[in-house]
Amino acid sequence: MTCQPQVEPFFHELTGTWSYVVHDGRDAVVIDPVLDYDQPSGRIRTESARAVLDFIAANKLQIHHVLETHAHADHLSSAAFLRARLDAPVAIGEGIRSVQDHFSAVFGIDRKDPALADAFERLLADGEVLSAGALSIEVMATPGHTADSLSYRIGDNVFVGDTLFAPDVGTARCDFPGGSIDQLYASINRLHALPGDTVLWLCHDYPPEGRGRRASVTVAESRRDNRLLSAGTSLEEFRKVRSERDAGLAAPKLLYPSLQVNIRGGRLPPAGADGLRYLCTPLQLEPHTDGL
Known part of the structure; x- marks a missing residue:
């Protein structure tokens, strides 16, 4: 791969x-943009997305695609907001259909609703190559x-979504619907098989005390130092450590708000009869709650 973009x-x-905004000359894509959401107040803001727009405008970039690595469960996507202002199609992996199938039932959304069926302009398959001008x-x-979950390889850079974190944090969890420890093991080993100087760009960082935040790690560092899955980790070892960690993890704080928006390609739920928009929270009732 010959293009060497700016990130x-x-x-x-x-x-x-x-x-991320990834660009080569004026040609660019946006990856995993965020919508500002304050859960206690229900307030939606766009400062983070506007910072991306300001950078695009200042550098006179042409955005060819807004790319999602997956339907995030921990933040709301601003893909629809950017699409409306940049006239750029939104793309995600073709596996989104199974995610939509599951969560449309959770939220009581008609699976045939165009808000789901037409949520993304492109559904991407493994091995496809997207052209974005020079990219x-x-x-x-x-x-x-x-x-x-998808990763996007652009030159010597791969944008890995939640698949991998910085080495001292580890790997993604696998306890969401459609998650699989065995599949994650294979996916990470696929990334670790890339040339050692390939840069893996992370979707999240949760730095331990005393470390500054990191956006990237090389393949060589990750396969050597990742605390949960390094080059010498067997599938059986990974199954044990990942399943034990997942069993103790709480649900993400923004799980339900995020997925209601993100399976719609970043669009908010439609307004109700009162003109307001609502995000719902399905309740999980413990036994013996009769009378509530």
């Missing part, structure tokens, strides 16, 4: 999320965290 990271402090983008299916 501009944007960090969303509240959710620990990295978003050539190889699609790598990296399931395991979710069924729709």
Whole structure:
């Protein structure tokens, strides 16, 4: 792969999320953009997305695609907001259909609703190559965290979504619907098989105390130092450590708000009869709650 693009990271402090503008000359794509959402107040803002727009305008970039690595469960996507202002199609992995199937039932959304059927302009398969002017983008299916997880290889850079974290944090969880420890193991080993100087760009960082945040890690460092899955980790060892960690993890704080928006390609639910928009929270009732 010959293109060697420039990568501009944007960090969303509240959710620990990295978003990226990747560009070569004036040709560019946006990866995993974030919408600002304050859960206690229900307030939606667009400062983070506007910072991305300001960078695009200042550098006179043409955005060819807005790319999602998967339907995120920990932040709301601003893909629809950017699409409306940049006239750029939104793309995600073809596995999004199974994610939509599951969560449309959770939220009581008609699976045939055009808000789901037409949520994304492009559904991408493993091995596809997207052309974005001077940029050539190889699609790598990296399931395991979710069924729709993709990585995007652009030159010597790979944008890995939640599949991998910094070495001292580890790997994605696998306990979401459609998740698979065995698939994640295979996906990470696929990434670790890339040349050692390949740069893996992360979607999140949760740095331990005393370390500054990181947006990237090389393949060589990750396969040597990743605390949960390094070059010498067997599948059986990974199954044990990953399943034990997942059993103790709480649900992401923004799980339900995020997925209601993100399976719609970043669009908010439609307004109700009162003109307001609502995000719902399915309740999980413990036994013996009669009378509530």
